[in-house]
Amino acid sequence: MAMKVYPPEFKADAVALYRSRPGATIAEVADGPGVNRETLRSWIRIADGRRGPGAAPARQAAACEGEGPEQENRRLRARIAELEKEREILRRAAAYFGGRDEAVSRFCFVEDMRGAYGVKRLCEVLGLSRSGFYAWKAGAAARAARAAADAELTAAIRRIHAQDPANGAPRITAELREQGHPVNHKRIERLMREAGIQGLHLRRKVRTTVADPDAAPAPDLLGRDFTAASPNTRYVGDITYLPVEGGRFCYLATVMDLYSRRLVGWSVAEHMRAELVVDALEAARRERGSLKGAVFHSDRGAQYASAAFAAACRRAGVARSMGAVGSSADNAAAESFNATLKRETLQGRGLKWWSGVRAARLAVFSWIARYNTRRRHSANGQLSPVVYEQRAASLELAA
Structure with missing residues (x-):
């Protein structure tokens, strides 16, 4: 059988009932409210202990002091009135706490009710120390x-x-x-x-990678190590879709520097032909001045495996790198960037699509500008990519 949980006012009522019937036994009183006699006995002991070590049950005091019937009745009536007050305190406390029992809530109750009952009585009934209450009040x-x-x-x-x-x-x-x-x-x-303030937490749900089974793959030169010792040495890129009103799509290709997570090149178009990724790589080359000797890592999508993109990499002096087919973890840094962009520009704002290609292009441009210059990145010690690169350059010059 599950153990019953009795509220404080029920316990106080049961003890008060026992005190009001001097001739009754604990067993007789316990049968009324339907509680175990040992449970009632423990409640009485607790109540006696709260009144102080010198206190004794009413019937024992009467026997020891040899009181007459009139004096005993008067004393018992006074004791019953005292217990009624204790019960009223516990009832008010139960409603005040609202189910909580933290000491701070009890101290607040004592402060609010001290005018009606006094600090000493309230602390005794609630099992608090007066010194603790006054220390709380001083703070x-x-x-x-x-x-x-x-x-x-x-x-x-x-x-x-x-x-x-x-x-x-x-x-x-x-x-x-x-x-x-x-x-x-x-x-x-x-x-x-x-x-009730929180950031955005959404995940990417749509894949845009379509592998070309006939294309010659490039080796994986990163091995899921998405770090770089210096800028302009290791890049990752990916393609993501941008939904537009009317069931249409445009597409974004990215080139991100793994050293600072800075987006140095991107391209938006209404198609997914190889020119999309070639344009993004060319934008990165113009931004950096040169990409010679750098590694560019991507998935095995048909655009990245195309002859046009391979030729663009050769012209720029870039070594191609590719992850395995169907493994998003092999290009996790680029995947994460695209997911972040979409949730912060579209999904997290409760939108399903942009009103048009121009609106999508402007939103992406605005977000990338803020991402590079202002948005803090955990991989950079909560510095934006541009600030991270600038500080690294300053430290290198100072050294």
Whole structure:
């Protein structure tokens, strides 16, 4: 049988009932409310202990002191009135706590009810120490200051999040630290949770890679190592679709530097021909000045395996690298970038498509500009790709 859980007011009522019937045994009283006699006995012991070590049950006090019937009845009536007050305190406390039993809630209850019952009685009934209550009360000013600081920090979090709803706790923490707030990420997580603020968390669901079985594959030169010791040495790229109103699509090809996660080249078109990835590579070459000696890694899609793209890589002095067929993990960095772009420009804002190709192109251009210059990246120690490259260059010059 499952153990019953009795609320505080029920326990107080049962003890008060026993105290009001001096001639009754514990077994007789326990039968009324339907509780186990040993359970009732333990409640009585607890109640006696709360009144102090010198307290004794009413019937024992009467026997020891030799009181007459009138004095005993008067004393018992006073004791019953006292127990009624205790019961009323426990009833109010149960409603006040709302199912919680934290010490801070009990201290708040004592502070709010001290005028009606007194601190001593309230602490005795609730099992609190008066010294603990007064220590809690002395810290009221510090708690108010912390609450005000939390409110100010929450307002700052809302402003940062409003600028970019994709920002989660790590990026907001980094932004606040840069603004001069010495904050801990756990505190930011707590305040965001309490305020109902969260970043975007969506995943890519559609694949656009179509392998060409007749194309000669390039070897995998990365082996899922998506890092680089210096800029302009290792790149990854991919193609993703951009949905447009009317059931149409346009497509984005990317070229990302693994050193800083900076997007150095991209191309948007309404087709998926080889020119799409060739244009993205050429844009990267113009941005960097030269790609000679770099490695470019992709999946085995027909565009990347085409003769046109192979020729473009030879002209740029780029070594091609490809992952295995059907393995997104072999090009995870590029896949992750595309998923992030789409969730932060489209899906996370509750949209299903852009109104047209031009709108999609402008949205992608705006997001990439912010991504490179302002958006903090965890791989860069919460620095944007451009800032990360600039700081690395400054350190190299200083050395």
